Amino acid sequence: MPIPPSEITTDLLERLQHEVALFARRAEQTRLGGVGKARNSMDRAAYLLLHRLDNEGPMGVKALAEGMGIDSSTVTRQVAPLVDSGLVKRTSHPEDGRAVVLALSPRGRSRLEEVRSSRQRLMEVVTEDWTPEERESFTDLLGRFNSALAQYHSSVTQGDEQNS
Known part of the structure; x- marks a missing residue:
């Protein structure tokens, strides 16, 4: 929530x-x-x-x-x-x-x-002391963050086009 x-x-x-x-x-x-x-x-x-x-x-x-x-x-x-x-x-x-x-x-x-x-090898090295669950969680959260940013930028762009 x-x-x-x-x-x-x-x-x-x-x-x-x-x-x-x-x-x-x-x-x-x-x-x-x-x-x-x-x-x-x-x-x-x-x-x-x-x-x-x-x-x-x-x-x-x-x-x-x-x-x-x-x-x-x-x-x-x-x-x-x-x-x-x-x-x-x-x-x-x-x-x-x-x-x-x-x-x-x-x-x-x-x-x-x-x-x-x-x-991929770099990601493996950088997260080598992470558990599989931590890697999965970070990947999910980063994906969610990227989606939210994309959605925000899309709505801002659409708002700019409507205001033109």
Whole structure:
């Protein structure tokens, strides 16, 4: 059951925002390599795009943007270097030849697996003294936090569009 806002202390909110800020900085450091090999680094945008294409299969720019909560021009800009490096391939939509479909290439899948393995190993090392239940609980809470942030940003964006 949620705690009424009047019972949430300013001190607790200060600690929470500070821990989130530290987490964001550490998460950015994590993208620089995972465990063991600097070659396993990948920027956050590339990782998230490749991960989504791997999980959901080929899709258009608009669907990819909507699913990630960003605009199509941002996806187009982020995908360009992935196409240039051969990690993502552009193909024509089977039903509408004018539409572009993005798909993870075999090279992209291989690269994603390298990075994923390295990052999974890092998570294993960092939480090695945690119980399975603590790992599960932290993962659930972090997922809930991310969902709440996404929902908040979505409602703010929709409110901005309605006020325009």
